[in-house]
Amino acid sequence: MNETTIVNDPLTALERVKLARHKDRPYTLDFIERLFEDFVELHGDRRFAEDAAIVCGLARFHGSPVVVLGHQKGRGTKQSVRRNFGMPKPEGYRKALRMLKLAEKFNRPVFSFIDTSGAYPGIDAEERGQAEAIAHNLRESSKLRVPVIVTVIGEGGSGGALAIGLGDRVLMLENAVYSVITPEGCAAILWKDAGEAERAATNLRLTASELYRLGIIDRVVAEPPGGAHTTHDETARLLDDALQETLAEVTQFDPPSRLTQRYKRLRALGRWTTSV
Amino acid sequence: MSWFRKKDQKVEAVPANERHVKTEGVFQKCPRCETALSRRHLEESLQVCPHCNHHFRLDARLRLAITFDGGEYEELDSEVTSIDALGFVDTKPYPERLVQAKQNSGLPEAIINARGLIGDHLVFVGAMDFSFLGGSMGSAVGEKVTRIIERAINERAAVITFSASGGARMQEGMLSLMQMAKVSAALSLLEEARLPFISVLTDPTTGGVTASFAMLGDVIIAEPKAQIGFAGPRVIEQTIRQKLPEGFQSAEFLLEHGMVDMVVDRREMRPMLIKLLNFMVNPEVHPQVAQVALANNNGKGSSTISQPETSGALSKLDGQPK
Ligand SMILES: [Zn+2]
Numbered sequence: 001m002n003e004t005t006i007v008n009d010p011l012t013a014l015e016r017v018k019l020a021r022h023k024d025r026p027y028t029l030d031f032i033e034r035l036f037e038d039f040v041e042l043h044g045d046r047r048f049a050e051d052a053a054i055v056c057g058l059a060r061f062h063g064s065p066v067v068v069l070g071h072q073k074g075r076g077t078k079q080s081v082r083r084n085f086g087m088p089k090p091e092g093y094r095k096a097l098r099m100l101k102l103a104e105k106f107n108r109p110v111f112s113f114i115d116t117s118g119a120y121p122g123i124d125a126e127e128r129g130q131a132e133a134i135a136h137n138l139r140e141s142s143k144l145r146v147p148v149i150v151t152v153i154g155e156g157g158s159g160g161a162l163a164i165g166l167g168d169r170v171l172m173l174e175n176a177v178y179s180v181i182t183p184e185g186c187a188a189i190l191w192k193d194a195g196e197a198e199r200a201a202t203n204l205r206l207t208a209s210e211l212y213r214l215g216i217i218d219r220v221v222a223e224p225p226g227g228a229h230t231t232h233d234e235t236a237r238l239l240d241d242a243l244q245e246t247l248a249e250v251t252q253f254d255p256p257s258r259l260t261q262r263y264k265r266l267r268a269l270g271r272w273t274t275s276v
Numbered sequence: 277m278s279w280f281r282k283k284d285q286k287v288e289a290v291p292a293n294e295r296h297v298k299t300e301g302v303f304q305k306c307p308r309c310e311t312a313l314s315r316r317h318l319e320e321s322l323q324v325c326p327h328c329n330h331h332f333r334l335d336a337r338l339r340l341a342i343t344f345d346g347g348e349y350e351e352l353d354s355e356v357t358s359i360d361a362l363g364f365v366d367t368k369p370y371p372e373r374l375v376q377a378k379q380n381s382g383l384p385e386a387i388i389n390a391r392g393l394i395g396d397h398l399v400f401v402g403a404m405d406f407s408f409l410g411g412s413m414g415s416a417v418g419e420k421v422t423r424i425i426e427r428a429i430n431e432r433a434a435v436i437t438f439s440a441s442g443g444a445r446m447q448e449g450m451l452s453l454m455q456m457a458k459v460s461a462a463l464s465l466l467e468e469a470r471l472p473f474i475s476v477l478t479d480p481t482t483g484g485v486t487a488s489f490a491m492l493g494d495v496i497i498a499e500p501k502a503q504i505g506f507a508g509p510r511v512i513e514q515t516i517r518q519k520l521p522e523g524f525q526s527a528e529f530l531l532e533h534g535m536v537d538m539v540v541d542r543r544e545m546r547p548m549l550i551k552l553l554n555f556m557v558n559p560e561v562h563p564q565v566a567q568v569a570l571a572n573n574n575g576k577g578s579s580t581i582s583q584p585e586t587s588g589a590l591s592k593l594d595g596q597p598k
Contacts, residue, residue, distance in 0.1 A: 204446075
């Protein structure tokens with residue numbers, strides 16, 4: 001395993017949050033365009049609606065058929081509104097589950113890209129079972145028989161990120177963040193002061209290097225000097241290498257042993273004590 | 277069983293002129309109808325206001341006592357407790373919060389695991405308690421939920437959870453979030469083993485608990501008027517910039533939107549759980565019975581039941597609860 005060194009000068013956790021949210025940062029479609037060929041986008045959850053906050057479809061990765069999916073933010077006001085600022089509703093998660101099942105049926109690996117501030121908090125989303133949609137995805141993806149490789153490319157916003165984030169390996173770009181709550185939200189609740197976001201960000205251990213240390217992600221993928229927003233091409237090239245290696249790693253196992261490993265990995269998550 | 281015999285007993289309201297008498301510890305005011313209720317009567321009615329049906333939040337151990345046959349159960353996994361893996365300090369260090377939570381609640385964690393009989397069926401129950409750091413799910417809670425599921429698989433038993441949670445435990449950061457994945461994965465094994473899981477949602481069930489095990493029951497029951505949802509009401513109001521409608525995210529709202537099977541009064545909960553278990557525990561699919569049948573070389577029907585693939589995965593795991 002090549003342990004990736006941090007290229008940038010040390011940044012604070014909140015600075016990483018800002019980079020992860022940078023408007024010029026590559027989004028899922030920017031990666032799909034650069035990493036995959038023959039992308040055919042598929043739409044809709046077959047139950048209620050199409051959700052543009054998640055894009056997904058069929059593609060080729062270095063020639064081989066795969067399924068790709070990910071959160072999609074929009075650039076500019078109009079696109080941001082169309083993409084609901086990358087915040088999926090239940091139909092987005094149900095569409096993603098359709099893709100996972102499709103991958104399983106045709107025995108194709110899945111690449112999932114995480115980039116959301118969170119699941120959409122709205123009346124309609126609650127009415128249609130946001131919690132159920134997320135929970136269902138978690139249970140189903142834990143037993144999916146094909147390889148699933150997850151990459152956190154920008155913001156990993158809590159349950160809304162995790163809903164498409166359960167896989168055999170989780171990679172994370174150097175300046176991406178992944179957190180149980182936004183630093184602002186955490187500061188507002190625990191410090192009763194959104195101005196404490198800096199301290200909250202530090203305490204939450206949401207950077208790639210901290211999460212690697214905690215065993216939550218498997219690999220930190222270096223970004224070009226200056227960050228992913230400075231060059232999408234070079235960022236994609238670095239990620240491409242990591243994805244190819246990871247795919248080779250996880251495809252060497254047959255489905256039963258991959259599922260056993262996946263369960264063991266999930267089973268081991270957390271830190272607790274049994275000494276009274 | 278005395279809990280249930282007393283349920284129809286009429287409890288007299290305290291006369292108005294007595295309400296202001298200093299009766300702390302003897303009377304408790306109902307937050308909904310404002311009737312002063314004697315603590316003894318409240319206990320007899322399982323912490324439900326006999327006047328307006330308000331369901332008070334229930335202590336986890338009391339919940340277990342009113343659920344198991346004869347109030348008898350064996351508490352499990354109480355040694356699994358939280359640690360401060362991140363060195364989290366907000367206005368207080370997390371270890372201090374943990375000590376305080378244990379003192380205030382009298383509980384080792386935000387969930388109590390138990391094993392016992394319900395209607396003569398072997399059941400593993402996890403009862404959450406909101407008084408322990410808002411019932412938040414940190415690593416220890418996730419581990420305990422996982423353990424009752426794995427124990428149920430090993431002993432071919434049913435699982436019932438009573439959730440009461442504000443969501444993830446922020447002080448454990450991503451370790452807390454990942455518990456959603458861990459418990460959901462364990463539930464997929466329970467499902468493949470075709471064992472029953474009944475999820476009971478009590479006030480409040482929100483965030484990461486709702487978006488994992490709480491919404492994955494074969495049958496999902498909610499207590500009346502319980503607040504149940506994913507996002508918090510304040511977050512939603514800030515996002516959509518409007519007031520939420522009355523009754524939004526109530527148990528009844530979820531029933532109307534098809535998210536829960538039923539809303540059940542706490543005093544009717546145990547009989548309902550027994551009814552469901554009687555349906556779900558089927559000797560023809562229940563693997564324990566199937567194995568016994570095979571051992572007796574009398575495999576009619578049951579011999580066609582194949583072992584789930586992932587039960588192999590589970591048996592290979594290290595460090596399983598004994
Ligand atoms: Zn009342």
